Amino acid sequence: xxxxxxxxxxxxxxxxxxxxxxxxxxxxxxxxxxxxxxxxxxxxxxxxxxxxxxxxxxxxxxxxxxxxxxxxxxxxxxxxxxxxxxxxxxxxxxxxxxxxxxxxxxxxxxxxxxxxxxxxxxxxxxxxxxxxxxxxxxxxxxxxxxxxxxxxxxxxxxxxxxxxxxxxxxxxxxxxxxxxxxxxxxxxxxxxxxxxxxxxxxxxxxxxxxxxxxxxxxxxxxxxxxxxxxxxxxxxxxxxxxxxxxxxxxxxxxxxxxxxxxxxxxxxxxxxxxxxxxxxxxxxxxxxxxxxxxxxxxxxxxxxxxxxxxxxxxxxxxxxxxxxxxxxxxxxxxxxxxxxxxxxxxxxxxxxxxxxxxxxxxxxxxxxxxxxxxxxxxxxxxxxxxxxxxxxxxxxxxxxxxxxxxxxxxxxxxxxxxxxxxxxxxxxxxxxxxxxxxxxxxxxxxxxxxxxxxxxxxxxxxxxxxxxxxxxxxxxxxxxxxxxxxxxxxxxxxxxxxxxxxxxxxxxxxxxxxxxxxxxxxxxxxxxxxxxxxxxxxxxxxxxxxxxx
Amino acid sequence: xxxxxxxxxxxxxxxxxxxxxxxxxxxxxxxxxxxxxxxxxxxxxxxxxxxxxxxxxxxxxxxxxxxxxxxxxxxxxxxxxxxxxxxxxxxxxxxxxxxxxxxxxxxxxxxxxxxxxxxxxxxxxxxxxxxxxxxxxxxxxxxxxxxxxxxxxxxxxxxxxxxxxxxxxxxxxxxxxxxxxxxxxxxxxxxxxxxxxxxxxxxxxxxxxxxxxxxxxxxxxxxxxxxxxxxxxxxxxxxxxxxxxxxxxxxxxxxxxxxxxxxxxxxxxxxxxxxxxxxxxxxxxxxxxxxx
Numbered sequence: 096x097x098x099x100x101x102x103x104x105x106x107x108x109x110x111x112x113x114x115x116x117x118x119x120x121x122x123x124x125x126x127x128x129x130x131x132x133x134x135x136x137x138x139x140x141x142x143x144x145x146x147x148x149x150x151x152x153x154x155x156x157x158x159x160x161x162x163x164x165x166x167x168x169x170x171x172x173x174x175x176x177x178x179x180x181x182x183x184x185x186x187x188x189x190x191x192x193x194x195x196x197x198x199x200x201x202x203x204x205x206x207x208x209x210x211x212x213x214x215x216x217x218x219x220x221x222x223x224x225x226x227x228x229x230x231x232x233x234x235x236x237x238x239x240x241x242x243x244x245x246x247x248x249x250x251x252x253x254x255x256x257x258x259x260x261x262x263x264x265x266x267x268x269x270x271x272x273x274x275x276x277x278x279x280x281x282x283x284x285x286x287x288x289x290x291x292x293x294x295x296x297x298x299x300x301x302x303x304x305x306x307x308x309x310x311x312x313x314x315x316x317x318x319x320x321x322x323x324x325x326x327x328x329x330x331x332x333x334x335x336x337x338x339x340x341x342x343x344x345x346x347x348x349x350x351x352x353x354x355x356x357x358x359x360x361x362x363x364x365x366x367x368x369x370x371x372x373x374x375x376x377x378x379x380x381x382x383x384x385x386x387x388x389x390x391x392x393x394x395x396x397x398x399x400x401x402x403x404x405x406x407x408x409x410x411x412x413x414x415x416x417x418x419x420x421x422x423x424x425x426x427x428x429x430x431x432x433x434x435x436x437x438x439x440x441x442x443x444x445x446x447x448x449x450x451x452x453x454x455x456x457x458x459x460x461x462x463x464x465x466x467x468x469x470x471x472x473x474x475x476x477x478x479x480x481x482x483x484x485x486x487x488x489x490x491x492x493x494x495x496x497x498x499x500x501x502x503x504x505x506x507x508x509x510x511x512x513x514x515x516x517x518x519x520x521x522x523x524x525x526x527x528x529x530x531x532x533x534x535x536x537x538x539x540x541x542x543x544x545x546x547x548x549x550x551x552x553x554x555x556x557x558x559x560x561x562x563x564x565x566x567x568x569x570x571x572x573x574x575x576x577x578x579x580x581x582x583x584x585x586x587x588x589x590x591x592x593x594x595x596x597x598x599x600x601x602x603x604x605x606x607x608x609x610x611x612x613x614x615x616x617x618x619x620x621x622x623x624x625x626x627x628x629x630x631x632x633x634x635x636x637x638x639x640x641x642x643x644x
Numbered sequence: 645x646x647x648x649x650x651x652x653x654x655x656x657x658x659x660x661x662x663x664x665x666x667x668x669x670x671x672x673x674x675x676x677x678x679x680x681x682x683x684x685x686x687x688x689x690x691x692x693x694x695x696x697x698x699x700x701x702x703x704x705x706x707x708x709x710x711x712x713x714x715x716x717x718x719x720x721x722x723x724x725x726x727x728x729x730x731x732x733x734x735x736x737x738x739x740x741x742x743x744x745x746x747x748x749x750x751x752x753x754x755x756x757x758x759x760x761x762x763x764x765x766x767x768x769x770x771x772x773x774x775x776x777x778x779x780x781x782x783x784x785x786x787x788x789x790x791x792x793x794x795x796x797x798x799x800x801x802x803x804x805x806x807x808x809x810x811x812x813x814x815x816x817x818x819x820x821x822x823x824x825x826x827x828x829x830x831x832x833x834x835x836x837x838x839x840x841x842x843x844x845x846x847x848x849x850x851x852x853x854x855x856x857x858x859x860x861x862x863x864x865x866x867x868x869x870x871x872x873x874x875x876x877x878x879x880x881x882x883x884x885x886x887x888x889x890x891x892x893x894x895x896x897x898x899x900x901x902x903x904x905x906x907x908x909x910x911x912x913x914x915x916x917x918x919x920x921x922x923x924x925x926x927x928x929x930x931x932x933x934x935x936x
Binding site: 167170171173174191195196197285287288350353354355356357358588590591594598601602604605607620624627 | 686687688689701706707771772773774782785787789790791792793794795880881882883894897898899900901
């Protein structure tokens with residue numbers, strides 16, 4: 096017994112402790128982020144860069160921890176008083192956590208570090224505020240555009256022309272999108288049943304998350320009033336949005352659509368990040384997506400980015416891996432074609448110092464650079480062709496998602512990842528030093544490109560457009576900067592409201608009741624929940640708007 | 645007397661690591677969750693006492709009732725099906741047939757597969773476009789349904805999938821079957837009982853304590869079902885597979901309404917207690933313990 100007590104006391108005195116305070120002259124801070132795998136490695140590069148430069152100079156060391164369910168873990172650790180000093184959350188949590196006092200107000204810190212409103216695109220900076228106070232800093236961000244499969248459009252060119260549509264461009268209005276979709280829909284009879292084989296378009300893809308709840312943005316709807324005290328689900332705009340969704344179920348038939356959708360749903364997660372992504376497989380000709388889709392195209396179906404590249408350049412890209420250090424110029428030319436010729440590679444001026452010569456070969460969406468020292472390969476690398484130039488080779492295109500309201504253009508739902516400082520963090524100044532470093536143009540643009548997302552900054556560098564993996568980054572960036580780019584509604588219980596809107600979508604698809612009934616049900620429930628969250632009397636704002644009445 | 649107290653003290657000291665652990669990590673959280681169920685609590689702000697408000701709100705919460713209905717519906721399907729299938733398999737595996745050990749292993753193996761993995765496999769099996777099940781049905785000219793996206797089929801699909809993991813129950817039944825005295829089968833055979841007669845009059849009564857154990861465990865398990873629907877359907881379509889445990893989880897960790905979630909947890913506990921109590925009450929008439 097005495098031994099057990101002694102062992103317990105020894106553990107208490109000498110046992111492990113969280114390493115959160117200064118060790119020597121250096122202050123250790125904890126940075127938790129949701130990114131895992133390659134994305135975590137890329138974030139770690141920023142941490143390493145900070146630790147070896149600004150951190151070294153100012154005596155700050157960042158410990159990076161990648162984890163799942165970061166929102167819950169951040170909240171619980173904040174409540175327990177042992178939070179990370181920097182946490183990488185989603186925009187969904189900003190209002191929810193700020194309203195609970197879980198986040199540190201950042202206005203003063205941000206001002207001192209030059210992270211001012213003018214530096215950011217409007218929609219992202221606004222999304223980081225709650226009641227006029229800044230609680231988060233945008234990290235990588237996104238906007239949503241319409242992706243269209245040019246190849247399917249060409250395969251269906253006759254049908255599209257017969258419907259009076261141009262197969263060489265994306266639809267520009269919602270009415271046009273519906274017509275394109277109907278002309279592209281392909282049915283087959285299998286097992287005695289007529290099945291939808293290829294859909295031109297279907298609303299509410301199973302894996303669009305918040306994007307599905309925000310479909311009404313393209314109809315000009317407001318989901319809540321500006322101060323976030325009233326839910327507005329029964330407006331004519333909301334009615335138009337969900338009636339449009341319902342229209343697809345009515346046109347294609349609810350069972351056929353249910354079967355088609357379930358072919359590429361994967362329970363909670365969806366298949367957008369897998370080789371079964373319906374747009375990549377060719378089951379859907381158009382879909383709303385973020386810039387990240389390029390990462391999955393490059394990983395699972397790179398041919399979509401290389402549909403129109405001359406075969407010799409395509410081969411050259413493949414041969415890049417065969418280049419080995421020590422190979423002679425003749426051997427390299429045998430693989431990649433002649434150097435120093437208008438059709439092949441050519442020397443890149445100025446010469447690399449030290450007698451080395453660098454040659455460049457065009458390879459479709461990439462350019463291959465090979466450095467020779469003493470006539471032998473000493474280094475090789477590839478760089479993207481500028482994004483805009485890559486578009487000519489793509490089998491797909493990106494365009495603003497058409498709006499359902501005449502004159503309402505470049506509408507997009509804009510979302511983001513954010514960095515926050517939990518309110519019980521012990522090293523807030525040091526945490527902000529790191530966030531400011533990570534928000535520097537070179538760092539944030541590199542991270543955004545690596546993650547195949549967008550930059551939150553109001554001005555992008557030319558290098559960013561050159562090196563971004565998405566050929567249509569200009570389309571997505573223009574949408575993000577548009578005055579009609581809209582973030583999440585200003586509701587502190589948005590996760591719950593988003594779930595309810597998900598139900599509205601599901602019920603519309605299943606043709607359960609009328610659109611007005613479905614929206615009225617959701618309005619009542621959402622307002623009741625919001626009243627509860629805001630501590631308002633239970634019957635506040637329970638009157639319905641004109642549509643339902 | 646002194647020595648008895650000393651002995652008692654030693655006993656307490658030896659069980660104290662468990663006792664401290666139980667009090668700190670089980671009893672106190674349970675007690676505190678009851679207090680939270682009477683509060684508005686979001687983790688960050690101190691809990692604010694609101695009396696029975698959370699329980700009253702639950703009474704008027706249609707999603708709560710829908711989740712309760714779904715949970716009972718699932719239990720009503722899985723409980724008898726699971727008991728019958730596992731008992732039937734155990735009785736078949738108890739028969740002397742060539743390769744019996746292999747059959748037993750095959751039946752037990754799915755229980756060793758992590759739930760997430762088997763859910764992913766089943767999602768592919770049930771995929772209406774590419775899934776094995778619908779491809780086979782199509783070959784027989786039977787149109788397969790969209791299993792997981794049709795509200796009418798999603799729950800039966802989950803129930804079907806739950807039978808995949810009956811291996812544990814089968815092993816317990818098999819162990820119980822080894823305890824059935826062979827003389828009783830011989831006596832029944834002499835009395836003219838056939839295969840079914842021996843199963844009904846000998847096997848089932850003597851196995852009834854094991855059946856009862858599995859029933860109680862199944863009641864608790866099915867009422868708390870979470871992982872499979874969370875992974876396979878996320879509660880959809882249109883909340884047709886949304887269970888009490890999922891609503892509780894969402895309220896606690898997505899909507900951050902810890903008080904409301906705690907109230908729900910206590911109601912779930914009462915439901916489990918009531919059904920388990922019912923099972924115990926009825927057991928007097930159908931569970932037969934050997935030697936009593």
